[in-house]
Amino acid sequence: MALTPSTMLELGTQAPQFSLIEPITGNQVSLADYNDKPVLIAFISNHCPYVILLKEALQQFADEYQSQGLELIAINANDVEKYPDDSPEKMIVDIKKYSYSFPYLFDENQSVAKAYKAACTPDFFLFDAQHKLYYRGQFDSARPNSDIKVTGIDMRNAADSLLNKDDAPETQIPSVGCSIKWKQGNAPDYA
Numbered sequence: 107m108a109l110t111p112s113t114m115l116e117l118g119t120q121a122p123q124f125s126l127i128e129p130i131t132g133n134q135v136s137l138a139d140y141n142d143k144p145v146l147i148a149f150i151s152n153h154c155p156y157v158i159l160l161k162e163a164l165q166q167f168a169d170e171y172q173s174q175g176l177e178l179i180a181i182n183a184n185d186v187e188k189y190p191d192d193s194p195e196k197m198i199v200d201i202k203k204y205s206y207s208f209p210y211l212f213d214e215n216q217s218v219a220k221a222y223k224a225a226c227t228p229d230f231f232l233f234d235a236q237h238k239l240y241y242r243g244q245f246d247s248a249r250p251n252s253d254i255k256v257t258g259i260d261m262r263n264a265a266d267s268l269l270n271k272d273d274a275p276e277t278q279i280p281s282v283g284c285s286i287k288w289k290q291g292n293a294p295d296y297a
Contacts, residue, residue, distance in 0.1 A: 110226040111281070113224075121137060121231070122221035124136065129197045140237075144269070147232075157228050162256075164245070183224065228245060247279075
């Protein structure tokens with residue numbers, strides 16, 4: 107498994123709009139549904155060991171921070187023909203297994219991942235209430251087969267700063283994980 111870092115999109119970037127299907131409900135969920143709310147966009151997958159490591163902690167983070175007004179949206183953009191473990195049906199299994207309290211959306215044509223310049227799973231983008239990029243980087247320093255416990259400390263510090271209306275953290279360490287599994291001929295120039 108090749109370790110891929112996030113692209114570290116420029117801070118202050120306006121969040122690209124999207125509307126995607128939520129497999130468990132069949133509903134369209136749009137970024138516009140979260141106008142005037144800070145939101146964390148997380149590109150994740152079902153099978154990546156870097157994501158599997160933090161799924162429970164991500165749900166705990168969502169429970170804690172949604173009650174403070176921070177929304178979370180997860181997006182799966184992987185090619186499900188080559189990686190059937192990331193299919194919408196398997197996404198529903200994950201949603202139920204981890205009791206996700208946030209939408210987990212399917213980016214079938216991978217256009218949303220490209221718009222955000224997402225490169226890996228997990229890849230995180232924290233936006234303020236005007237949907238300007240405030241933080242992009244790692245959840246924490248935990249990695250598969252390391253002795254570091256998943257705490258979400260980097261994301262928690264960024265979220266706390268955002269909710270307190272403080273300046274964005276100066277140190278933002280790229281997230282790393284599995285590369286997004288692009289469809290043949292669909293990989294962006296930054297991948």
